[in-house]
Amino acid sequence: MTQIKVTSAEYIAEALPDPIGSGSAYMNVGTSERIISAVAGLALMSFGLRRFSIPRLLVAAAGAALVERGASGYCPVNNMVKRDTSQAAKPESTEITKSLTINKPRTEVYQFWRNLENLPKFMQHLSEVTQIDSKRSHWIAPVPGGIGKIEWEAEIIEEVENEKIIWRSVPNASVDNSGEILFKDAPAGQGTEIYVVIKYLPPAGAIGGTLAKVFNPAFKQMVKEDLRRFKRLIETGEIPVSESRPSGKTQTIEDNSMDQIEKTYESPLL
Amino acid sequence: MKALCYNNVRDLRVENIPDPAIISPKDMIIRVTLSSVCGSDLHIINGFIPTVKSGDVLGHEFMGEVVETGSEVRKFVKGDRVVVSSVIACGECHYCQHDSFSLCDNTNPNAFMPEKLYGDTMAGIFGYTHAFGGYAGSHAQYIRIPFADIGAFKVPEGLHDDSVIFCSDAFPTGYMAADMADIKPGSVVAIWGCGGVGQMAIQSAWLMGAERVIAIDKEPYRLRMAREKGRAETINFEEADVLEALRDMTAGRGPDCCIDAVGMEASGSGFGYAYDKVKQWAKLENDRPLVLRDAIMACRKGGNVSIVGVYSGFVDKIPMGAAMNKGLTFKMGQMHGQKYIPQLLEYVQSGQVDPSFMVTHKMGLEQGQEGYDMFTQKTDNCMRVVFAP
Numbered sequence: 001m002t003q004i005k006v007t008s009a010e011y012i013a014e015a016l017p018d019p020i021g022s023g024s025a026y027m028n029v030g031t032s033e034r035i036i037s038a039v040a041g042l043a044l045m046s047f048g049l050r051r052f053s054i055p056r057l058l059v060a061a062a063g064a065a066l067v068e069r070g071a072s073g074y075c076p077v078n079n080m081v082k083r084d085t086s087q088a089a090k091p092e093s094t095e096i097t098k099s100l101t102i103n104k105p106r107t108e109v110y111q112f113w114r115n116l117e118n119l120p121k122f123m124q125h126l127s128e129v130t131q132i133d134s135k136r137s138h139w140i141a142p143v144p145g146g147i148g149k150i151e152w153e154a155e156i157i158e159e160v161e162n163e164k165i166i167w168r169s170v171p172n173a174s175v176d177n178s179g180e181i182l183f184k185d186a187p188a189g190q191g192t193e194i195y196v197v198i199k200y201l202p203p204a205g206a207i208g209g210t211l212a213k214v215f216n217p218a219f220k221q222m223v224k225e226d227l228r229r230f231k232r233l234i235e236t237g238e239i240p241v242s243e244s245r246p247s248g249k250t251q252t253i254e255d256n257s258m259d260q261i262e263k264t265y266e267s268p269l270l
Numbered sequence: 271m272k273a274l275c276y277n278n279v280r281d282l283r284v285e286n287i288p289d290p291a292i293i294s295p296k297d298m299i300i301r302v303t304l305s306s307v308c309g310s311d312l313h314i315i316n317g318f319i320p321t322v323k324s325g326d327v328l329g330h331e332f333m334g335e336v337v338e339t340g341s342e343v344r345k346f347v348k349g350d351r352v353v354v355s356s357v358i359a360c361g362e363c364h365y366c367q368h369d370s371f372s373l374c375d376n377t378n379p380n381a382f383m384p385e386k387l388y389g390d391t392m393a394g395i396f397g398y399t400h401a402f403g404g405y406a407g408s409h410a411q412y413i414r415i416p417f418a419d420i421g422a423f424k425v426p427e428g429l430h431d432d433s434v435i436f437c438s439d440a441f442p443t444g445y446m447a448a449d450m451a452d453i454k455p456g457s458v459v460a461i462w463g464c465g466g467v468g469q470m471a472i473q474s475a476w477l478m479g480a481e482r483v484i485a486i487d488k489e490p491y492r493l494r495m496a497r498e499k500g501r502a503e504t505i506n507f508e509e510a511d512v513l514e515a516l517r518d519m520t521a522g523r524g525p526d527c528c529i530d531a532v533g534m535e536a537s538g539s540g541f542g543y544a545y546d547k548v549k550q551w552a553k554l555e556n557d558r559p560l561v562l563r564d565a566i567m568a569c570r571k572g573g574n575v576s577i578v579g580v581y582s583g584f585v586d587k588i589p590m591g592a593a594m595n596k597g598l599t600f601k602m603g604q605m606h607g608q609k610y611i612p613q614l615l616e617y618v619q620s621g622q623v624d625p626s627f628m629v630t631h632k633m634g635l636e637q638g639q640e641g642y643d644m645f646t647q648k649t650d651n652c653m654r655v656v657f658a659p
Contacts, residue, residue, distance in 0.1 A: 103364045242404040
């Protein structure tokens with residue numbers, strides 16, 4: 001059995017390949033062109049929707065397409081003619097690392113995670129993971145507010161039993177992401193150390209990049225809480241909760257503060 | 271059901287709230303027969319510990335009768351009389367398996383709060399703010415006990431409730447204080463604070479073979495109780511200089527073991543007390559560490575300082591030079607009830623310790639505010655008010 005000698009998070013991050021920027025993170029429109037598209041699109045929409053007529057509606061639709069092109073940085077026409085003006089703004093992946101000690105043997109911890117269909121039991125933002133074959137899996141996450149769901153496929157690109165799993169979303173994923181988890185024996189029989197790295201490409205390039213910077217702390221906290229739930233579930237067989245209503249305070253519509261504090265940590269994102 | 275809830279600073283109210291229900295198969299529900307006030311509740315009620323919300327049910331020291339058990343509860347059946355540790359522990363994490371139950375990794379659902387405040391999370395505690403898990407407290411007719419097999423203990427036949435109730439928190443806390451102080455035959459033990467925990471620390475010090483026990487407080491009736499029930503020598507810090515008195519009583523050595531059973535809301539006199547009062551009022555300091563300062567200064571060279579009085583945040587002007595150069599050992603923590611309770615029930619059963627003398631007042635939940643006022647102001651020689659919901 002090969003021994004993992006290096007434990008530092010930096011090493012893991014280097015080893016982990018970037019996700020493929022082919023889904024929502026893929027862009028082929030440059031920044032100035034995106035701004036022009038968006039402004040022109042808004043002007044067309046405003047003209048098109050001022051009075052109702054079929055031609056005006058078509059103008060509005062064309063405007064909406066331009067706005068979408070500006071916001072997403074992706075143009076299907078550019079794609080068809082192989083035109084790409086986006087060189088200046090290739091997206092940079094965002095990376096989150098976290099490690100944790102779990103008081104269970106390494107094989108047990110590895111097995112629980114490797115059965116990917118277990119993941120939604122502790123990953124709050126996932127509703128379902130289905131294994132398609134030994135490498136490929138289908139992931140579903142509900143969109144906040146119950147207005148739909150996003151789905152993507154991922155594949156395991158490297159694995160060593162009881163030691164590591166590396167996965168990556170397949171091309172054209174709605175969220176381009178990749179991740180790695182390492183499993184090590186903790187010293188003095190304290191169970192298993194896990195080291196997790198998750199990388200994702202912010203959707204919509206530079207705009208998405210700015211958003212990602214804003215949301216990254218929240219996303220990081222979400223990953224942290226997911227891993228904490230993983231530990232709790234595998235150690236105790238449950239995810240402990242305090243009462244859903246420990247309070248004698250009569251709930252009113254304005255009084256949401258109690259709700260927020262009583263629940264276990266919930267991501268502000270999802 | 272009825273429950274005594276926090277409404278605002280020093281404002282408690284009885285509310286009607288839904289009965290608790292079993293959420294996990296390891297839960298059980300008990301009907302509370304007795305639920306005690308505790309000095310640490312006062313830190314919450316007085317607004318010194320953040321993350322308490324209007325409507326929270328208070329109380330963490332209690333006993334009762336099992337009314338419902340989850341499918342994975344093995345140790346108990348309906349009708350069992352139990353006493354429950356105030357600290358909630360999972361029994362499965364590294365800390366629980368090494369008898370450090372109050373450091374449990376898994377029972378605080380709001381782990382992110384203490385993580386920010388303290389750098390890591392510790393166990394959830396019943397009725398003890400959201401930073402400690404947001405669990406409903408025991409000043410209610412019913413309470414849900416998570417991880418019941420780990421945290422609850424069957425009460426031996428023939429014991430009166432009044433003798434058992436303090437095995438939930440005050441006795442294990444006092445016992446752990448004595449345990450951490452590493453009392454050996456021949457040790458001279460000084461205990462600051464003659465409230466419930468201090469009284470139990472006095473009893474525990476004798477169990478561990480202490481040569482002498484010196485108790486320090488300012489309330490004559492509490493000192494009298496320490497003398498009469500605890501066979502302790504006493505110092506009233508309003509009448510005597512504690513450091514001088516301790517030095518004189520120990521032929522210049524100082525006590526071998528010093529126990530702080532007071533914590534963050536210590537009272538005292540002189541410049542130090544005024545300084546801390548002002549800083550705490552101005553929110554520049556959470557805690558008034560008067561007792562801790564005295565314990566360090568009084569302690570014998572190479573001696574042990576054991577802290578079970580609760581501190582919440584930052585303290586000022588700790589004589590670290592004295593602590594370091596005198597080579598003191600510090601041990602502290604919230605009590606590991608699950609480790610100590612079985613042994614303590616044996617002490618009670620054998621009659622070696624009967625903590626029932628601390629029940630000075632019994633009331634219904636409706637008198638909750640009155641009970642806490644009495645406990646705070648120490649009127650009518652109040653040691654502990656116990657509610658029978």
